Amino acid sequence: MTYQPVPLEFHRLPADEALAASRELLRKMRTRRTVRDFSPEPVPFELIENAIRLAGSAPSGANQQPWRFVVVQDADLKRRIRLAAEAEEHESYQHRMPPDWLDALAPLGTSWEKPFLETAPCLIVVFRLDYGLDGDRKIKHYYVQESAGIAAGFLLAALHLSGLATLTHTPSPMGFLTEILERPRNERPFLLIPVGYPVADAVVPAITKKPLEEILLCR
Numbered sequence: 001m002t003y004q005p006v007p008l009e010f011h012r013l014p015a016d017e018a019l020a021a022s023r024e025l026l027r028k029m030r031t032r033r034t035v036r037d038f039s040p041e042p043v044p045f046e047l048i049e050n051a052i053r054l055a056g057s058a059p060s061g062a063n064q065q066p067w068r069f070v071v072v073q074d075a076d077l078k079r080r081i082r083l084a085a086e087a088e089e090h091e092s093y094q095h096r097m098p099p100d101w102l103d104a105l106a107p108l109g110t111s112w113e114k115p116f117l118e119t120a121p122c123l124i125v126v127f128r129l130d131y132g133l134d135g136d137r138k139i140k141h142y143y144v145q146e147s148a149g150i151a152a153g154f155l156l157a158a159l160h161l162s163g164l165a166t167l168t169h170t171p172s173p174m175g176f177l178t179e180i181l182e183r184p185r186n187e188r189p190f191l192l193i194p195v196g197y198p199v200a201d202a203v204v205p206a207i208t209k210k211p212l213e214e215i216l217l218c219r
Contacts, residue, residue, distance in 0.1 A: 028161060035165035037202035038120040038194060047162045048122060048195065055155035061143030066129035067151045070181050073122055077180065082117035084176035089114060092172060108205050116167060120194035125177055126152050127187040148190045165198045
């Protein structure tokens with residue numbers, strides 16, 4: 001394909017409206033927390049679809065969009081995923097993680113047990129497409145890891161702004177997801193996201209975020 005430019009669609013907000021919108025977005029996004037206590041109550045599927053549509057609009061290397069989002073609602077599949085994830089996590093907590101890693105996790109109250117993988121009404125498994133496939137021919141993809149990460153960020157923001165709770169889970173290794181969900185060889189699991197509503201008495205760890213002066217540098 002050759003370069004074919006089109007006019008940019010861009011609406012510049014007046015300064016006061018832009019600042020108000022920025023402050024409101026900051027207020028909403030700062031309420032996002034990682035949730036482990038999910039209600040089994042189903043969520044409207046259009047919320048999931050629209051969040052994935054937004055994630056699919058993320059920028060990517062050479063616009064190759066190297067991602068796939070697999071939505072899992074089937075109880076049997078969720079059960080298989082939980083059992084496989086817990087097997088890997090148990091091995092990690094018992095044998096793979098060095099003491100300093102376990103110390104870093106301690107304030108979060110995590111363990112190898114992952115009941116939320118069954119309780120949450122929906123799991124979204126983000127796969128990165130390491131390369132394209134045209135029959136047996138491989139098509140090189142560029143900046144796959146970065147592109148998938150940006151899309152996942154879009155997805156988490158969209159789900160939160162739609163009133164849904166999420167958790168980012170990265171069992172290691174994650175190859176069991178490829179097998180259970182029967183994905184092709186060019187797709188690699190990137191992130192496992194339980195999605196739903198929190199239970200009424202859900203709790204989260206008491207943590208803080210770094211202050212602005214620690215993360216922002218002006219030159």
